[in-house]
Amino acid sequence: MEPLIVVGILLVAAVAFGAWYYAHKRRQEFAAFAAQHGLGYAADDPFDMLGLPFALFRKGDGRGIDNVLWGPWRGEPIRAFDYWYYDESTDSGGGRSRTYHRHTCVLLEHEGVFPPLAITRENLFSRIADGLGFRDIELESEEFNRAFQVKGRDRRFAVAFLDARMMRWLLALPKRWEFEVAGAHLLAWERKRMAPAGFAPVIEMALAFRENVPRAASSMYGPGSERGEEQRT
Numbered sequence: 001m002e003p004l005i006v007v008g009i010l011l012v013a014a015v016a017f018g019a020w021y022y023a024h025k026r027r028q029e030f031a032a033f034a035a036q037h038g039l040g041y042a043a044d045d046p047f048d049m050l051g052l053p054f055a056l057f058r059k060g061d062g063r064g065i066d067n068v069l070w071g072p073w074r075g076e077p078i079r080a081f082d083y084w085y086y087d088e089s090t091d092s093g094g095g096r097s098r099t100y101h102r103h104t105c106v107l108l109e110h111e112g113v114f115p116p117l118a119i120t121r122e123n124l125f126s127r128i129a130d131g132l133g134f135r136d137i138e139l140e141s142e143e144f145n146r147a148f149q150v151k152g153r154d155r156r157f158a159v160a161f162l163d164a165r166m167m168r169w170l171l172a173l174p175k176r177w178e179f180e181v182a183g184a185h186l187l188a189w190e191r192k193r194m195a196p197a198g199f200a201p202v203i204e205m206a207l208a209f210r211e212n213v214p215r216a217a218s219s220m221y222g223p224g225s226e227r228g229e230e231q232r233t
Contacts, residue, residue: 026196030067033196039071047079049107053182055118055151056189060085060101067196073203079107080199083189102193106206108186110213112222116182117152117161121175141167161217169212179209186210 027043034041045065050057057063063085070079083105086098137150137158144167152158161181162170170179180187188206190198 027067029196030069033199034069034071037071037073039069039073042068044068045081049079049081052107052185052187053116054180054185054187055116056083056103056105056178056180056187061088062086062098069199074207076207077109078203078206080203081105081107082193084193104190104192104194104199104202106188106199106203108188108206108210109184110181110186110210110218111184112218113183114161114181114217114221115152115154115157116180117150117154117158118178118180119162119170120149120151120178122147122149139167144171147171157217157220160220161214163214163216166212166214173205177205186213 030043031041033039043066045068047068047070049065049068050063063083066082066084068079068081071077081104082102084100084102086100088096088098090096137152137155138145139150139159139162141164144162148170150158150162176191178189178191186206186209188202188209190202190205194202
């Protein structure tokens with residue numbers, strides 16, 4: 001066998017082993033974190049969360065959820081997990097490649113049934129989309145409009161949800177945080193994959209996001225409200 005072929009086989013084997021070892025070590029760290037905090041843990045998603053109507057869960061050409069934690073955190077039920085998606089591309093020679101994006105996510109439930117609303121950071125691509133006419137929801141604060149992209153089908157709900165206090169709170173956060181609401185769920189995520197020990201701040205951020213939901217938005221789509229019942233049907 002040619003020496004170059006042998007070297008290539010060894011390199012492929014080394015990469016495969018490295019990926020396996022990293023995933024194995026990460027699962028062990030998650031299991032330890034779960035035991036320390038009294039949470040359940042599964043390497044795969046036992047809740048089929050990709051079925052939830054979040055825009056984040058529709059990105060890319062492929063996606064998945066791994067390393068799911070669940071249970072009470074300060075008495076509040078939470079789910080925290082790794083989320084990834086990839087974009088697939090083809091070069092001029094016909095070769096295909098994938099670009100992966102990885103996030104640390106926390107899912108909470110709330111009382112009520114909210115229409116989908118995504119609150120993400122503005123970037124070069126979203127500004128280009130705005131220029132092409134794919135506009136997001138504009139609010140009264142120009143500072144907020146420059147910093148965030150707001151997507152949703154119900155502008156009235158978006159205005160009630162993103163009141164002055166909520167906008168101030170969001171503007172004060174580091175740029176790595178993004179959020180969505182849909183139905184009876186809230187989703188918060190960190191724009192990178194965290195070590196298991198780093199999940200605690202993400203969980204706390206999700207809880208803080210829920211605590212800052214304005215009463216006006218909750219009353220519009222809260223339990224027993226007319227709009228909340230419309231969302232259920």
